[in-house]
Amino acid sequence: MGKKKQDLRKSDDVEMKKQNKQQEDFQRSLQRKIEEQKIQLDTLINQNYSSKQILENEKILEVKQYDFFISHASEDKDDIVRSLADTLKENGFEVWYDEFELKIGDSLRKKIDSGLINSRFGIVIISPSFVKKNWTEYELNGMVAREMNGHKVILPIWHKISKDEVLKFSPSLADKMALNTSIHSTEEIINALKNL
16 A cells, blocks of 8 residues: 555656646746747837837928028128028018028938929029029029929029129020019018019
């Protein structure tokens, strides 16, 4: 009988060890599944965050529409450009003007292209400084391309420049009806722009 008890105990011990091993295996398996689910959850959270960021970035990148893009030489800012841009803005117009739109680190070309594409009109402040600049020529070329597609875009304002000088720079630009800062005040220019 003693041997039977010993055999029974051994059998119980073996069964208990087997159950303990099964329980440990189950706990390890459960722990692995929990870890996998944590990883999946983290992935989903990150994807959701990324999607949210993309949506927020898309909202930021929602294309702003402008009434006027102002193309000018920086030398003319103090004389006419800044006051014209400010006055247009005060009158409720959306204005693409470098001092309003460009931020440190921006790509000049991308921002200018976006402004040109998304503006109804391009105000071109033609001056002796304007005709010497590469960027102003780039902007003007963009406006001319839009006009070639049938849009009236270019609104010339002559500033301290003669018709002969404009003719030498661009005969087609000299042919356009223009306002002139030597004849028209900023207020008169604004009123003319309001009537477009």
